[in-house]
Every structure is written in C-alpha cells, then in structure tokens.
Amino acid sequence: MSHELPKSYDQGLIESRWAEYWVQEKLFSVRTPEPGSPEAGKPVFTLLLPPPNVTGRLHMGHMLNQTEMDIIMRWRRMRGFLTLWLPGTDHAGIATQMMVEKQLASEGLSRQKLGRESFVERVWEWKKLYGSAITGQMRTLGASVDWDREYFTMDAGLSRAVCEAFVRLHEQGLIYRGKYVVNWCPRCMTAISDLEVVHEDTVGKLYHIRYPVAGGSGDSVTIATTRPETMLGDVAVAVNPKDARYLHLHGKKLRLPLMERDIPVVTDDLADPEFGTGAVKVTPAHDPNDFQLGLRHHLPQINIMDDQARINENGGAYAGLDRYAAREKILKDLDELGLLAGIKDHAHALGRCDRCKTVVEPRLSVQWFIKIAPLAQRAIEAVEKGEIVFTPANYAKTYFEWMRNIHDWCISRQLWWGHRIPVWHCHECKEITVARSIPAGCSQCGSAQLEQDSDVLDTWFSSGLLPFTVMGWPEKTRAAEVFYPTSLLITGFDILFFWVARMIMLGCHFMAGHPQGSVPFREVYIHALVRDADRQKMSKTKGNVIDPIEVTKKYGTDAVRFTLASMASPGTDIAFSEGRTEGYRAFANKIWNAARFMFMNLDRVGEGASLTSGAPQKEMDLLENRWIMSRFHRAAGQVNQGLTDYRFDEAASTVYQFFWLEFCDWYLEIIKPRLLGPADDARSALAFLGEIFEGALRLLSPFMPFITEEIWHAMYDGRPPAKSIALAHFPEGAPQRLNDRAEEQMTSLQDLIEKIRNLRAEFKVLPKDKVPARIHAAADFRKLVEENRALVERLASVQGIEFVPESLANTPGARTTPSFEVCIVYEQKIDVGAERDRLTKEIKKLEGALGNAQRQLGNDSFLAKAPPQVVEGLRKQSAEMQLMIEKNQAALARLG
C-alpha cells in the first residue's frame, strides 16, 4: 500500500516534512524570526513559503549555485512567484539602538555612561543573540549569509562599498555639510529625515504674545505662536510688506520680552496677513521657515536647546529647563508682565519621531546632506522612459509626485551603531579629509591630529546601494554583469520612498553606463498590505496584529498563502478575513481526498497500474476526457495570464474553480464507475486521471506548495522526475489541446443534468429513488444524450430516458431551455403554488430582459452603430427569450 496517503489531511505534518526537505536539498531558505528580535510578533509573512524567496534571491546573484540559478530562471520565465511578505523589517540604526538602550536602562546604564566603544560592543552582543534588523532585512531578501561584524567596520565587505559611495558622491560635489534646521528627536538624540517624522493632527494652543516696541512708547505688536518657548531664540518679527496694519513699524525695533533684547521688524512674504495677527516671530535656529527667512535678512541664529531639548545657556534664566517646563514658566512670566494677549485652541499637525513617538524638535545643527536634485532628475527619467515599470501603474504618479518635491537628503545620524561617515576632522587646521581608508594625516596640513566624524549614515543610504553592492560593487564582477539589473522588485508601498526610490536614484547614479542599463530593476510590483478584518493597519499598540504563525497553525500555510493570493487584487489592501482562509483549507482538504481516492483505486487494481506513465490513446475517445483535457489547458492558460499580469487573484480563482468544480465535482464523478470497475479499464482510466491530476498539481503548486509537493511525490511513488514539484515544468496551457466542441457538448449535458436535479428537488424525490425522464429535443442533442446515456442517468439519478416527439411545454413542472425540454415521471403532485411563483418570476425576469433587447433592436442607431456580432447575439438571445416566455406562459396556464 505504498501509495496510500493518511486518511486525514494534516497540513502541519506535511509542512514540517517538506520545509525540512527543501532546506536540506538547498532549494529554498525558510526564514523564521527569532523570538525577542524586533521582528518577532510582527506580521511577517515571509516565513510561510519557499517559492517567494526566490525573487529575493534575484538580488543575491553572486551567491547562487547552479541549481539555484536554474530555479530562478524558471520562476523568472513563468513569473510563478508569489511574494506576499510584509516588509516588517526595521532598519539597523535607531531600532536596534533603542532595544539595546532599553536593556541598558534596566541596568541603570546609558550609552553616554558606557562610551562609544563599549556601547557598540553591547549592540554587537545583542545582535548576536537576537539577530539584528539589518540581518533581518538581508534575510528577507533570501540571503543565507551570516553577517560577521566586519560588515560594520570600515575596511570590509559592504561597508567598503558604502564608504566608496560616500567618497565618490563627495568628489562629485553631491555631498555637502551644512548648518541646517533638521528634525531632531530629543529622545533618540539624533537628526532624523523628513520621512521618519510622522505627522499627527493635534489640537494644540495658539498663544498670542505682545512684543513692545522699543523705546517705551507703549505701543506693541502681538505675535502668535504654538511654541512660546522658542521666543528665547527670537531675532526678529516679520510682517508682510503689504500689510497696512504694520506699515508704521517698518524699520523699527521691538523689545523681546524676558530676554530684554532689541530685535528688528523685517518685511517678508512669509508673513501671511490672514493668519493669526499677521506678525510672526522669527527663530532661525528652531524653525525651517524662519531659518530661510533669517538667511534672506542676514539675521543671527540663536540655538536655545541642547540635544535633549533642554534650554541651554542661550536661554537666560530658563537655562536647564526642559522645553515643556520652560514653556509653562515663560507663559506664567509673560502673564505676570501682562504680555500674554490670549490663548486659542489651534489644530495643527504635530511631528513625532517615527520610532519613539517623541515630539520632534526642529533644531539647528550641522549635518551631512546629499544634493538630491540631479539624482532625482535621472530617477524620474528612468520611470518616464519606461526603464522601470510600476505595477499597479498608478504608483508611478505617487512616485513622480514625491520625486519632484524632494528635499536634499540628510544622511547623517547621531547614532553610534551603523556605518560611520568616512570623514576625518583635523584638530590643527580644522579642515576635513574624506578618505577610503583611515588616513595617516590631514589632507590639508598633514597633521596626524585627526578625529573621525562621530556621525553614522542613515540606514537607507546603505540599503539604497544594495542592488549593486551585493554583486560586489565597486569591483566589476561577473555577478553584476549577469544579474544587474534584476528583473523585478516586489515590495510594499510603505517603503516606496524609503527604499525603492533611493535604490533607483543611487543605482542610476553609480551604475550609469552598465551595458544592461543603470536602473537597479526593471519592474516594481507593489503588493497589497495586509490589514486586519476591520481594515485597520496592524499595530502593536492597537493590539490588532494578526499573528501569521497563529493563523498558519490554525489553517495551514497553504490555505493562508492561497487566501493572500486570492485577495491580492491590485490597488487595494487586503483586509484579512479568516472566513476565506477557512474556505481554502477546505479546498486543500478536497484535493487531499481526491488524491486519496485516486490512490485507493490504484492500489485496488494492483500491479501494472501507474499514474505517471502515460494514458492509452483510446482514452481520448471519451467525451469527458476530451473535455477535462481541454478545460485543464484552458485553466493553465488563464493561470499563466494571471501571473503574467500580476493578477494573482484571478490566477488563484481559476485554479480553484478548475480543481474543485470541474475536476472533482464533475470529472471524478463521471469516471467513478470506471475506477471502481474492471481492473483493465480502471488502469486505463487511472493513467488518464493521473495525467490530468499531475498537471493540475503543478498548476496549483505556486499557490499551495506543501500539499502539492506531498501528493506529487506520492504519485511518482518516491521516484519523482525532479527534486521538487517547483522544479517541474509549469503548465503553460497548450492551445492545440483546447477542444471547443467537447466543451460545448459537456456544457449541454451538464445543463440537462442540472435541470433534472432541479426537478427532483422540486418534486421532493428522495435522493436514492431513481425516476424515468422524458426529453424533447432536436436530433443532435438527442444523439449527444444517447451517446452519454449512462453518464446522464447516473449523475441525474435517472432510470430510463425516453425521447418524445411532442413538446413538453404542457407538462406540469417541465423544465425548458432553448435546446431541450425535460420532465421526470413521478406520481407525486407538484406544489402548484410554488411552481406558479417560480414561473411567474421567471417570466417577469425574461420579459424585462426581452423588453430591453427589443427596445435596442428597434433602435435604428443601435443597428447602425453597434458591432454586427453584438446585434446578432442580441437577436438570437431575443428569439430564445421569446420562446422561453411562451413556453413558461403555457406551463403557467396549464397549472390553472
């Protein structure tokens, strides 16, 4: 009984067996997030499946052996991948550091107390224990690399590439160091990029404060601000030059309260007469707008906060206070001075740190920037010219929108964990030295008194280089030659800008002139994001995270994978519904049982039977075989089309319909008597069945890799033609195997059988009771039924089919279609009321449709303008409906 599958379908068992096998055979890598790592508990679906990682491997060209390359080429050709992971990866910088800092805090330590070196050591220890986010990111890409610590030192591996990239950009004048107002997180104590700031609509307060005109005239100007504490750094008040209210103040000075410093009134269009009082305080060190205004008017920049957002020595009496404590005290003091003119509620968007949700403080600091405009220009062109294609296409719009409004990219971070900026500051001449390796002396004065810049690079800088650094850049490698650019990037839109846009910009820049093109990839497929059942974004704080491990445990990986595929219609997110997953588990179960049935019969007929050695030619004499063969190839063609178009939902639905409805419900039922019948015939039938079943498994395997692998191996009795079904040829659908006539004929028979079943249900015939049927039909239909009489009789539970010359329209309960009329012979009286309702409803529906059709057909411009086949189709339809109405009316009249 070598073929017998276990009676019950146990997905868990199958999964562990094949996952282990795949890894052992080095077919695919399976990824599991470590407990305690930043990814743990996140909706990372990557671990589900073997095939999806294949696309990721495209990035890792140089690590592939021959087998892996074969797999890739295969999947690449047929695009039979399905990547449904959620990019639940953290970047290395802030996230990792935060985890470690949290740990330190519990020990009463901090990174400051520990010092840079020891701190990095701690992070390293932590990383070894739990795996770092960067490791996670690399693993998401399917790499099975153990990143050693050299990755993070300057002279080795990827780090060398990062350094090289920085130096080159600097040489090309695309990197500059500048004082700038950046988004500063006082908790992380680092600058963060615009993208790392999340805006949150908040109802705050708008404070109106009076600034007296200098000279003690008693006159004053009222300004409005949401952050009164920044007034300590005020250097001017701006009014709109056209604002009539303030003409008299042009050129005057104001007395800045609390600081007792005179500041000028300047005129600038920045001041909107409509907003607040029309007068705006100017704090160049703590507001990006004011910073620009300050430059225009040559105003000083007074930084009043330290890196933890406490007031510093420039804040006079308030030095040492936290920004919010200072705000309270300042308001109180102003109030006492009678300078607080009012407080109003004010809705605005408050910027918070993406990582720790601390309110971001705009702060003047020295940072490194990339001049983004030239890079963005090229990246826009690449998409405009179609060198990169987005799917769904509308993401290109979003991409353009962003790229055209992009700001220079702040790439420095005041963290201690990451790639350090390859810049050394000279203590002697204060000049900087940018170098590929640790310099012996200052490039300007030769002094050895050098100190490396303390900042590290934004994670997305190194991540953005990934498409070519993994192929050995800056070396010219064979891998880069062959695999750059990769064909496809699959990702979620949430990192379109963080990562995708940067890979494009940096790829186009550094790989310019590459023979196969400078872009890092040809296509970008933006997959849907999985949300919870209420369409909410999953988040830990909301507690609505659907744990993929739980779900897969409950329903099986195959079912979850199939669910995601079937819901992956472009442009919308997936609201994860367990109901559907349940349905697809039932589907897997169905397949399992169909296979069991097949194997049972195989064992019954004993020696000489095979599922995989080809079917006798005479099998094609049977209508049902011609039919199922045609249906299989049609389905295969549609699945391929769906995959090509990234319509995983359509592909999944096609394979589902074929396998369950056509193959199981119809085909298996039709051939059942043969399988259970004489051994010789059963062997022949099984050979044909095996051919179809095996093909259907291959068609299904990208969607349900585990169960198909299990059954497929069993079919070959342990000697499969390939190591994995994923390596077997994917059915493409052969047009020459399509058979329209067989499909039409089978459809007619199915129609007849369904009508008879319908009659039986209505007459309340018990399922086990067979009844005779009468049919009135044209000769060709009659011939078809006679040729397949046994099939019809069995599937319709009919005993004896009698063909009658006269119409059955007057027979109570008869079913009529344009091509046949059928009734059953049964003494039980029909439910006259129900039958009348049914007929009335049917007639009404038909009359409605017929009315529409005839109105159309009576319309000259329809006849003139509509395509002939549409007109013809409607005519035919119309005639059929006319006929059906007459028949139904006759039947209705007969009921009395």
Next chain:
RNA sequence: GGGCGGUUAGCUCAGCCGGUUAGAGCGCCUGCCUUACAAGCAGGAGGUCCACAGUUCGAGUCUGUGACCGCCCACCA
C-alpha cells in the same frame, strides 16, 4: 492644505477594451452521513452596483459634481 484609492448580495471581495439576464467564497434556507471528502454532495433564496447630472444606440464600467470611508505626502506661525 496637496495627492491617491475605495463605496457592487447579510459579510469579504471579483467584474478586463462600455455590449445579452452582474459573479465567487463565507453565511442563510431545503434535502442527503450516496464506501474520496459533512472541512462534503445536490438544490435554492438573496443585488435601486453610494447619490445626482452628463456622454452614448447601450453605463456597474467613461466624464463631472456631491456624500461617506481609508491611505500617503505637507515647514504655514
């Protein structure tokens, strides 16, 4: 404030270049434990395609306006 998407059966979603009577799964109702499968089989009910206007011979599909829901981006104090 700018941009993008959605609204179709009780629920979750398809519906392609506008073309006959709008589909699926789940749920619901009826009958069946028919030796592959009750995670199943057979039959059935259920829809003013968000609203209004327009284009068209013809609109779920195209255009406009509005309502509601959601997402992304944004330095207006």
